[in-house]
Amino acid sequence: MSAHVLDVFMLFGDSITQGAWEPGRNGFGQRLAHVYARKLDILNRGLSGYNTTWSIPCLEQCLAKSADKSAPKLRVLTVWFGANDACIKPSPQHVPLPTFVSNLERMVDMVKSPTSPHYSPETRIILISPPPVNTFQRRADLESRNPPLKLDREFETTRSYAQAVRDVASEKGVAFVDVWNLLWEASGQNEQELSRFLSDGLHLNAEGYRIMYEELVSTIAREHPEVHYDNIGYVFPA
């Protein structure tokens, strides 16, 4: 049996989180695991294909009850959705924008509301907006499949879901990493240029993850310096 020796940094999200250890991408999961070695366990709770509606029952399972004092402390929780919720109808992944907002609020409240059975006031939550979609790349990728598929995401729709994540973070007073705007600015506000940061119009490539990781670490340093890796000691001494 495995004992708890380290507190936890949990990455909750969709495939962009699940794939964050993929060889060759230097994803944020891998990089956090590297810099937090002997400090916090980085747990991959990315669920490829999931939207927020399907993920809520999973988050309930991933969080221990506040009463369970034997469970490891959850120091940081990233919540990164929107890429699948923003699918257009008739995709089964589509979640209407108001539902997406209330789902995100529910996830935050699950940790932050004193009436939640999972109430964990010491957990720092960081909301992350989905990357912008490059519909040129995405369409080409889908059309190359056998059988070819139709475009399932639109640039402006994902932008509005990204804006909703920002609004929820602001309303709930939790930290926010704006991947949508970061990559949009880095591309010079040119959709086709987004291919520098996306592997298939939807998922981040190594350069996309690099920009995201650096902003995440800056956000931790600024908003929650007590959980920055430089400020957490080794559990087993050097």
Place this chain on the structure above:
Amino acid sequence: MSAHVLDVFMLFGDSITQGAWEPGRNGFGQRLAHVYARKLDILNRGLSGYNTTWSIPCLEQCLAKSADKSAPKLRVLTVWFGANDACIKPSPQHVPLPTFVSNLERMVDMVKSPTSPHYSPETRIILISPPPVNTFQRRADLESRNPPLKLDREFETTRSYAQAVRDVASEKGVAFVDVWNLLWEASGQNEQELSRFLSDGLHLNAEGYRIMYEELVSTIAREHPEVHYDNIGYVFPA
């Protein structure tokens, strides 16, 4: 608080384990985390600089007591030491060969002996031998430091520690990944050629980790197929 949703695959060892998520190396920690996503949590219990003597009390802390039924199941445990134990005197990292052997035996018994408080019969242990030392590379690395350091490891010494790991694995009937021989054969039994697999004469580079990872996965498939990632289902369905 973080709940247990996945069983555990623990990587216990020295810096070669701790560094197995380093950007650009595609180390075995990162790659296992990728292929076991939603299946097992890969926990980094690498302790840079440690030898087996210093590590034993840490392993005791990393393993829950058998009586603690709330602790996550430990499905696989890799134990990878020897690179520091094989330092030559007067290095404080030096552990005499007979002590290295008894330390490894103690680690295995901690999990496998019915009289151990950490007895966990369902845990699969995989012992791993240290990589061969390239003393040409290692000497150059140490001499380039400020102040310059003397060579602290010898080719033949590490070879004998690697052989000892094989003997312990055989005696205890646990699986074994022979990194020493794998890299030695891959180099054409030419010490200088080991630079193809080692970054500094001691630690694995991306090519070294690739060979090690592939052998580890083959060993799991052959010796313990029930914990191969293809044979473990997603905890949260696809």
